Amino acid sequence: MTTSQHPERPRPAAGDPLHGEAERSGVTQPPHAGHVVRARPEPGFEISVDGRPATAVPGQTLGAVLYANGIRSWRTTRIGGRPRGLFCGIGVCFDCLVTVNGEASLRACQTEALPGDEVTTG
Numbered sequence: 001m002t003t004s005q006h007p008e009r010p011r012p013a014a015g016d017p018l019h020g021e022a023e024r025s026g027v028t029q030p031p032h033a034g035h036v037v038r039a040r041p042e043p044g045f046e047i048s049v050d051g052r053p054a055t056a057v058p059g060q061t062l063g064a065v066l067y068a069n070g071i072r073s074w075r076t077t078r079i080g081g082r083p084r085g086l087f088c089g090i091g092v093c094f095d096c097l098v099t100v101n102g103e104a105s106l107r108a109c110q111t112e113a114l115p116g117d118e119v120t121t122g
């Protein structure tokens with residue numbers, strides 16, 4: 001599956017409490033950052049994580065998918081090689097960065113899993 005086959009990620013809409021937060025804070029964020037996601041009790045789907053299948057439910061963040069599939073850490077620190085994964089879970093620490101469909105440095109805790117996503121870690 002190529003990047004062009006993936007649906008466009010949702011963006012915060014006017015009226016969303018987080019709309020415009022990036023502009024106000026001066027922090028550069030990917031266009032879908034700040035979109036509030038919530039897991040919904042609908043049929044699940046599959047994504048791949050480093051080439052292995054992982055199950056997800058609609059509205060679940062990639063961080064939640066990784067955690068639910070038994071993946072607790074997916075990065076290491078430059079100094080000391082200490083494990084990193086979900087830490088704050090709210091988009092502040094940037095410990096949870098992943099690459100999704102070729103787009104690097106997305107925060108797993110803030111990025112909604114979409115069917116067919118190809119996630120790479122490390």
Ligand code: FES
Pocket residue numbers: 085086087088089090091092093094095096097107108109110
């Ligand atoms: S866990 Fe802290 S930014 Fe994602």
